[in-house]
Amino acid sequence: MKIWAGYCNVDGILFHEDGMLSDHEDVSPEALAFGHDVWGLPDQFEKLQAAPKSRMEWTKHKTELISQFTDELANRVRDNRPGIKTVRNLYALPLLKPETEQDYAQSFKSFLAHYNYIAVSAAAFEQTKKMSQGLTELSVATTHYPEGLKKLVIELPAVNWRTREKTPSQIFIEQLELLKKLGVHHIGYYPDDVYLDQPRLADLQKHFSLPPQP
Numbered sequence: 001m002k003i004w005a006g007y008c009n010v011d012g013i014l015f016h017e018d019g020m021l022s023d024h025e026d027v028s029p030e031a032l033a034f035g036h037d038v039w040g041l042p043d044q045f046e047k048l049q050a051a052p053k054s055r056m057e058w059t060k061h062k063t064e065l066i067s068q069f070t071d072e073l074a075n076r077v078r079d080n081r082p083g084i085k086t087v088r089n090l091y092a093l094p095l096l097k098p099e100t101e102q103d104y105a106q107s108f109k110s111f112l113a114h115y116n117y118i119a120v121s122a123a124a125f126e127q128t129k130k131m132s133q134g135l136t137e138l139s140v141a142t143t144h145y146p147e148g149l150k151k152l153v154i155e156l157p158a159v160n161w162r163t164r165e166k167t168p169s170q171i172f173i174e175q176l177e178l179l180k181k182l183g184v185h186h187i188g189y190y191p192d193d194v195y196l197d198q199p200r201l202a203d204l205q206k207h208f209s210l211p212p213q214p
Contacts, residue, residue: 006080013077014119015070017089021062021105023055035061059102066105067114085116087153092124092134095141109145117186119153122175123161131171132178139182153186154179158199166198176207 027045036043039061041054048058067088074086088111093100095108111118125134135154142148156175158167172189179187187208189199 010077010081010084012085012087012116013074014087015073015089015115017091017106017121019066019070019088020091021066023049023059023102025105026062055102059105060107060110062105063101063107063110067110071114086114087117087119088115089119089121092120092122092138095120096137108142108148112145112147112151115151117151117153119155119188121155121157121190123155123157131175135175135178136182139179139184149183150185152184153188154184155188155190158189158191158193166196169200169203172199173203173207 024045032043032045032048035041035048035058039057041058041061042048048054070086070088074084077084090106090108090111091104094104094106098107098109101107108118120138122131122135122138125131138154139149139152142152156167156172156179158172159165160167176187192199
């Protein structure tokens with residue numbers, strides 16, 4: 001990371017959402033021994049899972065350990081690029097239902113202490129509920145945390161990942177306008193198909209802008 005940062009002029013790092021551990025992962029003998037010696041937890045998986053308290057304590061340690069690892073990577077880059085910002089992707093469910101942290105080892109509250117921004121994809125709502133309802137729930141959920149809305153980045157899907165159809169421009173703009181009304185400061189989208197002009201550049205220019213340059 002340090003060598004890479006020395007030759008690449010970057011402004012930030014995105015740590016993707018696939019950095020996760022489920023409630024049945026990280027149960028190697030070495031990991032269980034570490035949990036017992038360092039965290040004081042049972043060294044047997046069955047005992048870890050037996051009580052909600054020990055299961056959640058184990059989860060929170062895993063969540064924190066992954067974040068500490070990304071902090072170390074970011075600090076290696078800061079040796080050459082001290083002004084970088086960090087972003088961590090978060091699945092929508094741990095934000096809406098914090099108890100599901102144990103299924104992902106991801107926590108919006110924990111991420112607030114480690115990253116400049118937290119990006120949440122809205123694509124999860126394509127099959128489960130109306131997009132407008134999902135966007136509203138995501139935005140409201142972050143208001144329960146100090147600086148939650150300030151650090152939130154909501155990523156809008158430019159295609160329907162289930163059907164592979166393009167998101168119609170009118171619907172895409174309606175979603176953008178809704179997020180603005182909800183007080184969301186940072187909005188993203190993906191994928192960006194420059195060859196098929198999806199989303200349309202003319203629409204994006206009206207809603208996205210670069211920060212002023214000195």
